Amino acid sequence: MAKYILKRIGLMLFTFLVIITICFVLVKLLPNKAPEAFGQDQALIEARREQLGYNKPIMVQYFIFLGRSLLGGDWGISESLYVGTDVMDLFSQKLPATVMVNLYSLLLSVPLGLAFGIFAALKKNKWQDHVISTLVMIFISVPSYVYAFLVQYILCFKLGWFPLLVDTGTNFFLPSMVWSMFPAILSLAFGTIAGLTRFTRAELTEVLTSDFMLLARTKGLTKSQATVRHALKNAMVPIFPMIIGEFISILGGSIVIEQIFAVPGVGELYIKAITAATPDYNIFMLLTCFYTFVGLAAGIVIDISYGIIDPRIRMGAR
Amino acid sequence: MENKDIMNIDKSMFEFAQIDEKLHDTKLDAKKVGYFKDAFMRFRKNKGSVVGGIIIIFLLLFAIFAPVFGGNAYSDNIKDNTYLYYKKLMPKSSLFADLGFWDGCKTEEMNVNSYNYYNAIGVETGCNPIVEVKEFDKVERMYTVKSDSYYKNGMVYMTLTAEEYKNIQKWQDENEIQVIYPAVDLSKYTVESFKTDANRWYVIDQRGFPVVDNAGNYQDNYLKTGNDDYTSKMRLESDPYNSGDTENAYRYARLTGSSTSGGYYVRIFTYNYFIYKYGFEPAFLFGTNDLGQDLFTRLAEGARFSFLLAIFISLINLTIGAIYGAVEGYFGGAVDLTMERISDILANVPFIVVVTLFNLHLSKQVGALGSLLFAFVTTGWIGTAGTVRMQFYRFKNQEYVLAARTLGASNARIMFKHIFPNALGTIVTSSILVIPSVIFSESMLSYLGIINLETSGFTSVGTLLSQGQSFLSTYPHILLFPAIFVSLLMISFNLFGNGLRDAFNPSLRGSED
Numbered sequence: 140m141a142k143y144i145l146k147r148i149g150l151m152l153f154t155f156l157v158i159i160t161i162c163f164v165l166v167k168l169l170p171n172k173a174p175e176a177f178g179q180d181q182a183l184i185e186a187r188r189e190q191l192g193y194n195k196p197i198m199v200q201y202f203i204f205l206g207r208s209l210l211g212g213d214w215g216i217s218e219s220l221y222v223g224t225d226v227m228d229l230f231s232q233k234l235p236a237t238v239m240v241n242l243y244s245l246l247l248s249v250p251l252g253l254a255f256g257i258f259a260a261l262k263k264n265k266w267q268d269h270v271i272s273t274l275v276m277i278f279i280s281v282p283s284y285v286y287a288f289l290v291q292y293i294l295c296f297k298l299g300w301f302p303l304l305v306d307t308g309t310n311f312f313l314p315s316m317v318w319s320m321f322p323a324i325l326s327l328a329f330g331t332i333a334g335l336t337r338f339t340r341a342e343l344t345e346v347l348t349s350d351f352m353l354l355a356r357t358k359g360l361t362k363s364q365a366t367v368r369h370a371l372k373n374a375m376v377p378i379f380p381m382i383i384g385e386f387i388s389i390l391g392g393s394i395v396i397e398q399i400f401a402v403p404g405v406g407e408l409y410i411k412a413i414t415a416a417t418p419d420y421n422i423f424m425l426l427t428c429f430y431t432f433v434g435l436a437a438g439i440v441i442d443i444s445y446g447i448i449d450p451r452i453r454m455g456a457r
Numbered sequence: 458m459e460n461k462d463i464m465n466i467d468k469s470m471f472e473f474a475q476i477d478e479k480l481h482d483t484k485l486d487a488k489k490v491g492y493f494k495d496a497f498m499r500f501r502k503n504k505g506s507v508v509g510g511i512i513i514i515f516l517l518l519f520a521i522f523a524p525v526f527g528g529n530a531y532s533d534n535i536k537d538n539t540y541l542y543y544k545k546l547m548p549k550s551s552l553f554a555d556l557g558f559w560d561g562c563k564t565e566e567m568n569v570n571s572y573n574y575y576n577a578i579g580v581e582t583g584c585n586p587i588v589e590v591k592e593f594d595k596v597e598r599m600y601t602v603k604s605d606s607y608y609k610n611g612m613v614y615m616t617l618t619a620e621e622y623k624n625i626q627k628w629q630d631e632n633e634i635q636v637i638y639p640a641v642d643l644s645k646y647t648v649e650s651f652k653t654d655a656n657r658w659y660v661i662d663q664r665g666f667p668v669v670d671n672a673g674n675y676q677d678n679y680l681k682t683g684n685d686d687y688t689s690k691m692r693l694e695s696d697p698y699n700s701g702d703t704e705n706a707y708r709y710a711r712l713t714g715s716s717t718s719g720g721y722y723v724r725i726f727t728y729n730y731f732i733y734k735y736g737f738e739p740a741f742l743f744g745t746n747d748l749g750q751d752l753f754t755r756l757a758e759g760a761r762f763s764f765l766l767a768i769f770i771s772l773i774n775l776t777i778g779a780i781y782g783a784v785e786g787y788f789g790g791a792v793d794l795t796m797e798r799i800s801d802i803l804a805n806v807p808f809i810v811v812v813t814l815f816n817l818h819l820s821k822q823v824g825a826l827g828s829l830l831f832a833f834v835t836t837g838w839i840g841t842a843g844t845v846r847m848q849f850y851r852f853k854n855q856e857y858v859l860a861a862r863t864l865g866a867s868n869a870r871i872m873f874k875h876i877f878p879n880a881l882g883t884i885v886t887s888s889i890l891v892i893p894s895v896i897f898s899e900s901m902l903s904y905l906g907i908i909n910l911e912t913s914g915f916t917s918v919g920t921l922l923s924q925g926q927s928f929l930s931t932y933p934h935i936l937l938f939p940a941i942f943v944s945l946l947m948i949s950f951n952l953f954g955n956g957l958r959d960a961f962n963p964s965l966r967g968s969e970d
Contacts, residue, residue, distance in 0.1 A: 157802050280947040413907065
């Protein structure tokens, strides 16, 4: 198992490095000097550019980047968006909003998704199952920004239950803050709930028809005992890694939802950085690394958690 | 029972049934069912998928034909300069208008000042934007009214050439619809904005409130001096001209410029001007956007563009993915490992980063559309390649492949003549499902403002969505119809795709029955 994990991590780091190298070179090939403007400390920016080796060949810059930014954590300063601010500071300011919105949404959707899925599987081919399956079909298909519009229009504007946009604040545990984040949380949750419901239902129906369930019943367990102790436990094998994966990808967040509800998060920073008149390449590089890393890490954690949960896979991997 | 003695039947009673015939295998009575026919038959049994397929066909027909047949004099010329008089109109269907919904009206709150303002349009023209007063809050002094967005635009000032002026008058007399309304005595208005607002035809005070007489009626402030060259019979009822008083008659135009190249500065009622100009009463099924463009034809054009883009990308991805996946799957081993690594690396670059990089690098040279195409193609084929690779692994060790190889078939021939057709169903399904995902990604990227296809002069569903987002709370219909379109498309493609996948999977054969 340890060998397998090490191999996967090594492979992941290799992939990560290749992607970052490609992105780095592509970014360096772009004209990247913002026009001078009033109110900017041009000397400071120049000094930082010199320090980051902007006047050296790209290959040399690349190794400086690897050492200073990737390993040393110094990603330079914002050059056109928040001029002069340290990019890493900006990023760490924005990350909590993204994480909290997604975390709340996940905390809401995991129990609901599991509950609906289990319910639908137990009532297979009855009307309850058909209703849930149809709704799941719709909720999986409709793009998340459409829910976001509907939630914003109906709940926030027409009924006036929630504020239109997320409050500006950094205390994400305040009830009023959570309240203002709720439309965003809800819009994110619909898709996750639907996905989880479908997955749980599919896995559980498969397990419920297997032979060991019959054995459990003949052994004298009641239906609910057999379902909870045997069926659910086995169905969880593929479901649990999926939930773990969701938890990793909350770091990435949903850019569209952040944009619609003005969540001051990483996605908003990314959009701002690349749609600025002169794109802010330092922010862009950091966020590219971040998104790539989150994507890769989610994949690897899912695979490893399969092994941890399921002994059969653990044996096979050896 | 006549012939009881069946044990002793005379030999002469028998005769040979087929003595002169040769016996062959008879042809099968049942019809042959090939792979695709079988798939189609099983697909048809899945009701949800059939419905999904029908909706897709309907949406496709809408995208193809609505711009052709749904267009009219108004919507065909999308850059007409009179468009801005008809912006943000609510959806209206002449079929349902009488039933009280889909009638171009909306319920809104307005203060007394706005109420008087809109009511005045109705008093002058007989087409009242205030259809119904639902409630009047005496404390807040707010009206809740149902207002007709088509009348609300009211009057505009327009400078006409002598020829246009004559044509409109002639048309007015023929159709008995008044387009030109009397000019206003601007000298009585002190605030500059009142002078340029063509809806002010009555006496107002400093704040813009109408000065009413004892009966509560508006008092007109029409121009009664000067030359207007107005010959049309269409005049207001209150016009002193009707009672023969030509001296004090309302003047319908104000002359501008010199006598040779002059024009007529007139007040035009936008609703009737529309009928004059385009030959029918304005009624837009999906309403109009903030530029005054007809959303119905815009949406159809956007849908057509999105479909074309998606199908084009899907075809390119199919070609690249099929070749790449075939080579991977067929040769296996080190070739497979290397190629898998490459596609793995590409697949792990976040799509939004790919789009951004292409946009930054290429959009100046090849335009927004070109860079978007590159972005979609760069990573889009990976999914198809994976599917093809799997299928090739499945089929490459089958006996018929061995037989073909024994007979001396080349690798390329075995791959594309023998294995590929067997894998076709799965591959086609996966490349059809690329279509909704492309439309979805494009609409999301347009919405986020990362790409802007409008700079290259294209309309897609995504650009319509991004146009509509700023009017979410005021004019939700601008956003609603593109959003419905995308949602419907996604749902139907999902249903359709599920059915297709099951139908092309022979292992599920018979399991549904």
